[in-house]
Amino acid sequence: MWQLYQFPLCPFSRKVRLVLGEKGIAHELWRENPWEGRAEFFALNPAGRTPVLHDPDKGLSLCDSRAICEYLEETSERAPLIMGTAAARAEIRRLVALFDENFFADVTGPLLHEKMKKRLVLRQAPDSRVLRETMRLAHEHLDYIDYLVDNRPWLGGATLSLADLAAAAHLSVADYLGGIDWNGHEQARAWYSVFKSRPSFRPLLAERMEVIQPPSHYSDVNA
């Protein structure tokens, strides 16, 4: 069976978990804290990053969440997530990159540093100036999601795609860490609340990471 090396607040692992869930692919979750730099984990992924999707029977280790998602798309026929014409597929992949790179650099990455790593590893207080800046940038990204939702049924086009899963993965981590103010983003909020009740998403929302507690609206499907 597949083993997914991950930790609960890793947005890239969440994206892969949503893909595994949508496609109904059996897997075990293996907890990995990449900041510990375990030698056995570096043997699976020389970049030392989560997620890694590992099949011990085949001796196969897949690294990098986008490479993993392409692999799952190529090997599973259920629930296509990168579909349509070549141009439509390019649009889905553009949006995945936008969330994995720009949203991560602006919002999820700094929030994980300030609110998770400083709390659990560095034992420091978060920097409120950085938190204000992530909140400001999150509003800009939410404006763009509002705009997409105004123009299309789902973020990447006519159907649910990997673009929605990538966006939901990052937004859910940012929301857990108190970094999302949904006020004024009714379209994004409506899209996200439909998403929150999907069976692939429920197990993620029920999970907690150590002493870090999410705000009360976080796993409330009606919020």
Next chain:
Amino acid sequence: MWQLYQFPLCPFSRKVRLVLGEKGIAHELWRENPWEGRAEFFALNPAGRTPVLHDPDKGLSLCDSRAICEYLEETSERAPLIMGTAAARAEIRRLVALFDENFFADVTGPLLHEKMKKRLVLRQAPDSRVLRETMRLAHEHLDYIDYLVDNRPWLGGATLSLADLAAAAHLSVADYLGGIDWNGHEQARAWYSVFKSRPSFRPLLAERMEVIQPPSHYSDVNA
């Protein structure tokens, strides 16, 4: 005809140019300095980043170099660059991500900031502490390339693939900026010097970016 928005030292644009060259796809080069933040460019790519591959006749704008490469792979039959079994394709994509993310974060990105942006835009001197650190990290990456070349004909496996093109794109930018010390990396050097004489690579090596001059070995195929 395709228009590629790019600047000479953008490693992601270089990767796309190598793909276009290998596949023999006609295109024009359009110079874009993303740091100028032109409104017309943001209309093509809301992330404001190079490269963008634009077809004005079809009104099509492809953004994010990995999405662009997947598109070209899906629409052109010539010179496959992501090939083999699903696991082999995942390995190629893992390596592309390693160069585009880790090598860029450790080496190409800081070098572009210190040696290009500070010179052309900020009018500041480079920070020699940062340059020493990029050199140290470049040696670690070159060690990994040595290891790959010891074990496989090409970086991603038995044949030339997108992994080689991504690596060559980043290495060539770092080499241009004087950030690569090839000493002690005979395998990497041999792999790279074969690459340097490919017809897809020659035009890139002949180009110069404004006042910034590369070291003398940079475009020498025998060095």
